[in-house]
Amino acid sequence: MKKIQIIDLPSYTDSNNTSSSKEVINSLKTNYCSKISIFDDKSVFIRLKAERKDANTIPLFVVGIIENKEDITIIKVSGDFSLLENKLSTQSFSSISEVFAFILFSLINNDSDFLSLMEKEAEKIEEKILEGTDINFFPLLTKRKRIVSKFEAFYLDTLTILDELEEIDEKTSRSLKQKLSRLEVYANRISQIISEIRSEGESLQLDKENKTMEFLTVVTTIFLPLTLLTGWYGMNWKGMKELEWKWGYLVFILFAFLIVVLESVFFIKKGFFKRKTHKFNDK
Numbered sequence: 001m002k003k004i005q006i007i008d009l010p011s012y013t014d015s016n017n018t019s020s021s022k023e024v025i026n027s028l029k030t031n032y033c034s035k036i037s038i039f040d041d042k043s044v045f046i047r048l049k050a051e052r053k054d055a056n057t058i059p060l061f062v063v064g065i066i067e068n069k070e071d072i073t074i075i076k077v078s079g080d081f082s083l084l085e086n087k088l089s090t091q092s093f094s095s096i097s098e099v100f101a102f103i104l105f106s107l108i109n110n111d112s113d114f115l116s117l118m119e120k121e122a123e124k125i126e127e128k129i130l131e132g133t134d135i136n137f138f139p140l141l142t143k144r145k146r147i148v149s150k151f152e153a154f155y156l157d158t159l160t161i162l163d164e165l166e167e168i169d170e171k172t173s174r175s176l177k178q179k180l181s182r183l184e185v186y187a188n189r190i191s192q193i194i195s196e197i198r199s200e201g202e203s204l205q206l207d208k209e210n211k212t213m214e215f216l217t218v219v220t221t222i223f224l225p226l227t228l229l230t231g232w233y234g235m236n237w238k239g240m241k242e243l244e245w246k247w248g249y250l251v252f253i254l255f256a257f258l259i260v261v262l263e264s265v266f267f268i269k270k271g272f273f274k275r276k277t278h279k280f281n282d283k
Helices: 009-015 019-029 082-088 096-107 111-131 137-164 170-233 248-269
Strands: 003-008 035-038 044-051 060-067 071-078
Touching: 003 009, 003 082, 009 019, 009 071, 019 035, 019 044, 019 060, 019 071, 035 137, 044 096, 044 137, 060 096, 071 096, 082 096, 096 170, 111 137, 111 170, 137 170, 170 248
Parallel strands: 003 071
Antiparallel strands: 035 044, 044 060, 060 071
């Protein structure tokens, strides 16, 4: 069994000056994804970066794991490591593979519940969209899609690391890969659902805009002949006998009303005033 030491990044930086340790420090300070590196001295380094859930926030969890001939060092970078630290102190490990598997199991333990919550929230947004509730769904869906995409990327990265770690026992490796694969598929499905909901929302929003433009077009078309009549008789030429006719004003009103009725009947027969419904495929 190898000795396990847990330190923070500043402490590791102060006590290590080798070329491999400098590469480790630079890797942990940058915004890289999870990865594995094997150095010339046969030491193995794993950078584990994960988006972890905590109430309504998604705090970043970053930790480095280094295996040398004598010991295994865990470097705390960001995120709450207290619970994991207490668990690690009661366990014995013979390789970095076992440490990585232990931390990974702890991180993904409740991921299925969290992804299920993301799916339910997306469905609630979809219901509001289909009900016609006036909500700004773009930022709501975009935020959830980004979160799910980060989890999906994490699963793919860790699956790649597992492929590199051949020392891990077959049972543990198979269990981890199966769970990560299921979570990755689930996250991908939720991401697709969110994209479909966004497309539905965009379609409904576009339909509302088209209905508004259609209404304005119909109103403009109805009043266009009336505008022509008012402009025509507003010239007040002396040769216009209708202006001196006793019933001219009444006839003008009835004629204008008749034009509006005839145009309204025409638009009704053409289906301009029918309510359009959207049908979406069940997911």
